[in-house]
Amino acid sequence: MAEQRAAASIEAVETGLAAQGYIASRQIATAVYLAEQIEKPILVEGPAGVGKTELAKAIAAWRGLKMIRLQCYEGLDEAKALYEWKYAKQLLYTQILKDKLGEVLGGAPTLEAALAQLHDFGDVFFSKEFVEPRPLLQALEQPKGCVLLIDEIDKSDAEFESLLLEILSDFQVTIPELGTVVAVAAPTVILTSNSERDLGDALKRRCLHLHIGFPEQKLEERIVESRVPGISQMLRKQMVGFIHELRTLDLKKQPSVSETIDWARVLVLLQATELGHEMVKDTLNVLLKYEADIEVALPQVSTFVAKASRHNVFG
């Protein structure tokens, strides 16, 4: 399970991720493969619930690496993302060492001598001991490398993007008091974005840009198959077909893959064997999260169910 080496081919990535229950399309597998080959972060964009965060988790599980997650939000800054000085510890130590300091400096006859002696200690209080590593620094310090997930980067401020640039292009950070910390092993970096705001060109330039949209019907069936093994093949086909019909409607929030999986679980729980109108109407709230959307979809349910069943008959 704990493989450390990079994937040998795109197919290897696909099977590796599939073993973790993540069915990747060819684009996704290519992106993951390339990210490792040319050591570039992947910027994943797409609607909510298509498995952007899941991708990072699957990669970590497949490669047997630790996953470090940095959830972005408005106002996230250096101190919470990169590193912070342990102020309390610094204070505590100066207090405890007060006497010791006095002792050491006590022998100095003049102020200059005392200063010179103090200089000899070096910057004890601004050493690695007193740095509290936050996710980004932690990721660089992992001896075996890791998967660094920077989630919902579009939620953070524009300044934070600039902070990431050094890490993304060179896998290093500069701490003024300590110097530059270079990654022990280059982490696999995944950035996700819901395109709430346009990201800067500088950030985009440093990343591979992967757009995950809603999967094709076949792929989605495979995803459901791997995530909800208990579901019968016929029902799976029908429900995925139904969801694809649903996505053609003009909805406020289209049902995404995570909703498909939830719905599949619900249908299994209700011990459904076939897609029925009543059942769909009752469980529509699993798929659609807005009242207005449900109102739009309800009149169409019968047609869609019929369509989905018909598709099933012919293949």
Added chain:
Amino acid sequence: MRENLHRFFRAARGAGVRVSPAESIDAMRAVASVGFSNRNILRDTLLLTLAKTQDEKKSLGECFDLFFDQPEPATPKPEDDNDSESEASEAEASESGAPGQPAAGSPAAQPTEGLGPLAQMLLAQDRTEIAAALASAASAASLSDIRYFTQRGIFSGRILDAMGIQRLRDDLDELAVSNPALAERLGSMLDALRETVRDTVSQALLLYGREETENLRNEILRNAPLARIEPRQVEQMRRLIRQIARRLRERYSKPRKRQRRGHLDVRRTMRRNAAWGGIPFLTAWKRRRRDRPKIVAICDVSGSVAKVSDFFLLLIHSLHEVVDDVRSFAFSGHLIEVSDILESRSPEEAMAEIMSKVGFGSSDYGNSFDDFERGWMNSITQKTTVIVLGDARSNNLDPRADILRRVSERSKRLVWLNPEGRMAWGFGDSEMPRYATFCTVVRQCATAQQLERAVSDIVATYQ
């Protein structure tokens, strides 16, 4: 192949995808690690490394398909290293499909001695060789520099010259005397070749010249009076307006924080100085977010002003990230609020609905202002910019400039955009001079460019 990739990058730039040198290096490395064997994977790879938005992916995908159109079945010859497969195959395709081409026949037996190389090549019907010659002639004529459709003739001529058409013509003249049958065959082949070259050039133009052509067209469109553009240009204009909106968003949606000097942020200062035992070596000041613009837009939708209002409303309503709050009103004879219509409908539908409700009347500024004062005066606050768009031609009715004065007093700024030229203000039934006294700014706004400047200035005052 390396050369091919470089040419693809140029084509990508032509398609409007900004490919920086660093990105092209990345793409090269990525391609090196996936290889060329699988076309779909190559496509994915280039899309992953070069295109950074959904739109770019789409146009780059199209560009890729065009560029690597019909990959050549045979492996390319060593000497056409720097040829494009697409051109070669394109040439082939047209060659085989060219009219008047005697497909049957045994060219080898023909007396071809004493003819130029091009003539021999054509008579030998060696497609690969012709394609190769065409491709190398194309690169000699630096076909990838083609930018405008007007250059098609020049480039076709250059390519034919490079292939040795002069010699071919001489040969034709000689053959016409000595061997008319052969001359006729050669002549029809020459026509086929011309056609091929023309196709090659057209394709190159499609690949490399798209952006330039578009820029040229946009430039013309930007300076065309909005009120008089033709119906077929409306869609292009909408696209242009969206582009302008995107540009404004990028420029102005940066976080608006500024320091409020003199207000100490005690908590942050304490924390920052904890390492020095709480002695404030470093001070932290309170910050304040800047206000985002609040806009109330009042648009005349009568007659010739309607078009300008249409585009103006489209622009204002696509500035979500920059503008906090927009309320739009439309009037000709009377005034209604149209914000919801604009938010919920597509631009075409929205405008059609607005026109059906208030359009097609003679404008009555006084009455409309009166409607506004009764209904929505309290939507104007100290932070609001009020924009009035109209020609101020009130058909000699009461202009009610007093209402405009009160609007002006309540708001942060009152901007009047007039599609008419300054010369016309104050003539006939124009009430512009009377209104102008209460406006912070009055400016002409007849073209997309003026529209952009006007909106840009309004937003900039909040920065």
